[in-house]
Amino acid sequence: MTSTPGSAGRTDATMPPRPDAPSAPPAERPRVPRFTRAEHRVHRATATLMAVCVLTAGCLYLPFLAELVGRRALMVTVHEWSGILLPVPLLLGLGSRALRTDLTRLNRYGPHDRQWLRAALRRRGGRPAGKFNAGQKLYAAWIAGAVLVMLGTGLLMWFTSLAPLVWRTGATFVHDWLALAVVLVIAGHVWKAFGDPESRRGLRTGSVDAQWARREHPLWEHEDNTP
Amino acid sequence: MTRDDRPDRAAGGGRDGQGTPVGRRVVLGMLAAGAAGVATAPLLQRAYDSALGAAAQKDPTGLSGLLPGGGGFRYYSVTGSVPEKDAHHYRLTIDGLVRHRGGYSLSDLRRMPQTRLVRDVQCVTGWRVPGTPFEGVRLSALLDAAGVRPEARAVRFTCFDGAYSESLTLEQARRDDVLVALRMQDEPLAHAHGGPVRLYVAPMYFYKSAKWLSGITVTEQVEPGYWEDRGYDVDAWVGRSNGRDDAPTT
Numbered sequence: 001m002t003s004t005p006g007s008a009g010r011t012d013a014t015m016p017p018r019p020d021a022p023s024a025p026p027a028e029r030p031r032v033p034r035f036t037r038a039e040h041r042v043h044r045a046t047a048t049l050m051a052v053c054v055l056t057a058g059c060l061y062l063p064f065l066a067e068l069v070g071r072r073a074l075m076v077t078v079h080e081w082s083g084i085l086l087p088v089p090l091l092l093g094l095g096s097r098a099l100r101t102d103l104t105r106l107n108r109y110g111p112h113d114r115q116w117l118r119a120a121l122r123r124r125g126g127r128p129a130g131k132f133n134a135g136q137k138l139y140a141a142w143i144a145g146a147v148l149v150m151l152g153t154g155l156l157m158w159f160t161s162l163a164p165l166v167w168r169t170g171a172t173f174v175h176d177w178l179a180l181a182v183v184l185v186i187a188g189h190v191w192k193a194f195g196d197p198e199s200r201r202g203l204r205t206g207s208v209d210a211q212w213a214r215r216e217h218p219l220w221e222h223e224d225n226t227p
Numbered sequence: 228m229t230r231d232d233r234p235d236r237a238a239g240g241g242r243d244g245q246g247t248p249v250g251r252r253v254v255l256g257m258l259a260a261g262a263a264g265v266a267t268a269p270l271l272q273r274a275y276d277s278a279l280g281a282a283a284q285k286d287p288t289g290l291s292g293l294l295p296g297g298g299g300f301r302y303y304s305v306t307g308s309v310p311e312k313d314a315h316h317y318r319l320t321i322d323g324l325v326r327h328r329g330g331y332s333l334s335d336l337r338r339m340p341q342t343r344l345v346r347d348v349q350c351v352t353g354w355r356v357p358g359t360p361f362e363g364v365r366l367s368a369l370l371d372a373a374g375v376r377p378e379a380r381a382v383r384f385t386c387f388d389g390a391y392s393e394s395l396t397l398e399q400a401r402r403d404d405v406l407v408a409l410r411m412q413d414e415p416l417a418h419a420h421g422g423p424v425r426l427y428v429a430p431m432y433f434y435k436s437a438k439w440l441s442g443i444t445v446t447e448q449v450e451p452g453y454w455e456d457r458g459y460d461v462d463a464w465v466g467r468s469n470g471r472d473d474a475p476t477t
Contacts, residue, residue, distance in 0.1 A: 063302045067419060070304035073457060105243040107250035130243035141250040145257020152261065160470050168470070170268030172353055174261055220243065 030210040032222045034131075034202040039102065042093035043203055049089070050186065052082040057179060083154050086147050105131050106140045112219055113137065131220040139189055146182050150175060302419055305453055309388040309418070309439055317423050319407070323383070323445035326374030333423055336409055339364045344404055344429055347476045349465045351432040355473065361427045363408035367401040369443065381449040384426055385442035393426065393437040393452040394461065397445075404429035404477055407440065430477040431463040 035043075056079035059069045069075065093099045113134035116127040120135060127133065132140070156163050156171035163171075193200050199216075202208040213220060264271070314333040322328045343362040349355045370382070375397065382400040384393040399405065408427040409416060416422030421438025428435040434454050455461050460468040466475045 066302045066304070070307050070309070072303050072305050073453075101244065107248050108244055108246040109249040110242065110246035113246070113249075132243075137250055138253065141253035142257065145254040145261075148254070149257055149261030152258075153265065156265075166269065167265060169272075169353075170265035173268035173272055174264040177264075178261070 031207040032210050032213050033206060034208045034213070034222070035102075035206050036096060036098040037206065038093055038096035039099050040203060040206060042089045042096075042099060045089035046086065049082045049086045053079060053086060054183060054186070056082065061179075080154070080158055083151065086151070102131070106137050109134065109137065128219055129217050131217055131222070133217070135192075139185070143182070143185065143189075146178060146185070149178055150182065153178070303434075304388065304438075306388045306390045311418050312387060312423060312439075314423070317441075319424060319441060319443065321369060321373045321443045321445075323443075324376040324379040324447065325370075325445050326376065327372070329373065331369075333409070336364055336407065336424065339368060341409070342403075342406060344406065344427070346404070346429045347474075348433050349473050349476050351434055351459065351463070351469050351471065359411065360413055361406055361408045361429075362410040362413070363406040363424075363427065365403065366405045366407055366426075366443075367403075369407060370397075370400065370445070373445070375445055378447060379445045381446045383442075383444045383446050383450050384437045384440055384452070385444070386437050386439040387441035388439050391437055391439070391453045392450075393435055394446075394449050394455075395428065395435070396449055396462075399428075399462075402430070408436075430465060430475065432459075432465055432469060432471075434459060435463050 056075045059065045059075045060072070060079060066072075110130070112128040112130070116129055116134040117138075119125065119127045153171035153175040156168055157175060160168065196216075198208055198212040213222065317333045319331045319336065320328075321330070341362055342365050343360060345358055345360045347355055347357050348359045366382075380397055382395050382397060384395075386392065395405070406427040406429075408425050409423065411417075411420055411425075416425060421436075421440070424440050426435070426437045426440050437452070449461055451461055462468060464475070465471075465477075466473045
């Protein structure tokens with residue numbers, strides 16, 4: 001960990017001693033809560049809808065899949081509806097305070113995020129991060145914007161009477177190319193998740209290893225700290 | 228420690244929840260870029276077409292075909308799987324308002340006078356394949372041979388995929404550039420392209436050119452086909468229907 005001593009020190013100072021730590025069996029390493037059930041469900045539902053949307057897109061677009069699956073009318077309907085429903089889990093999840101807090105965290109960038117991005121671009125260590133690192137924040141914002149653009153251009157193509165023809169040609173163009181970018185970016189997201197089992201465990205079970213949290217997210221002041 | 232010791236927590240997420248709202252700016256930036264993309268698409272598309280067109284000519288991997296607008300035919304089928312038919316068990320039937328109902332085998336069709344047309348293929352979803360040769364029997368020849376009754380106004384086409392159907396008015400069906408096609412790109416029509424026999428309606432969007440043609444029925448009025456039941460135009464002239472302005476193919 002090479003974050004500035006000042007910020008790391010403050011994090012440590014606010015962390016109260018864990019009364020249960022010495023009595024815990026040595027095999028059980030301390031864990032800290034990371035995500036609530038609501039957040040788990042929002043992620044699961046969004047991921048499922050996204051997978052359906054991307055797979056049906058493949059069946060409409062890639063010749064070998066189209067030849068294998070056929071059923072074009074069904075694929076179109078499933079694609080349209082999974083796409084239009086994509087933002088719904090997150091919108092429902094806004095009822096959860098924990099999710100809203102995490103959205104604030106994803107939105108706000110501090111000096112350490114700039115440092116993280118610079119280090120990541122130069123493939124160097126020393127990447128200080130809060131609960132989410134700058135890469136995760138950028139991914140979240142980019143994919144949210146991309147989904148909205150796909151939704152807008154998709155609606156223009158779906159309801160042909162909505163807009164004049166030039167708009168629709170433009171919408172098709174943007175929808176096609178952004179789809180390619182979305183697939184690549186999601187592949188990166190999944191690739192990163194595969195490389196970090198503990199972060200996946202965090203989403204699945206809701207808690208992560210405390211040491212992992214200190215190593216990967218040194219500036220994260222997790223909820224465990226407050227009584 | 229009480230909540231009051233941590234006033235920053237009220238903002239949500241502690242110091243994590245403070246700083247510049249870059250996330251929001253990225254989302255708004257994406258929306259702006261999307262809108263700009265829609266607006267400038269015609270320009271970008273033209274530049275891209277000329278660049279990719281040149282690159283695809285020299286692409287041995289065929290990967291450029293997977294890029295948007297990468298050219299070539301796309302395979303569309305409305306059913307899960309389509310049975311394959313060859314010269315032994317293919318049969319084209321003609322019935323409805325005709326004097327002589329009947330059927331043609333593949334060799335019957337091959338023995339009739341063949342017409343070869345070279346036109347662009349334009350799909351209603353946007354892709355276009357330039358200068359594609361189709362060869363086969365004029366539909367009008369088959370209709371004349373069957374003897375169309377005077378009350379007939381339209382022709383309905385059915386396919387051995389079990390689901391697809393199409394239709395034309397009698398006037399459209401009698402055009403010179405409407406074929407019952409046996410060959411495409413100077414080769415026997417492959418199964419993936421609707422072989423052994425498909426309809427080819429040169430002046431219309433390609434969904435009118437029903438693949439895997441197995442039945443021709445002369446009817447009293449136009450009965451909308453598969454995609455037409457789902458909102459596409461029955462009179463599908465390229466450039467003058469379905470809200471599109473593609474260059475005509477004939």
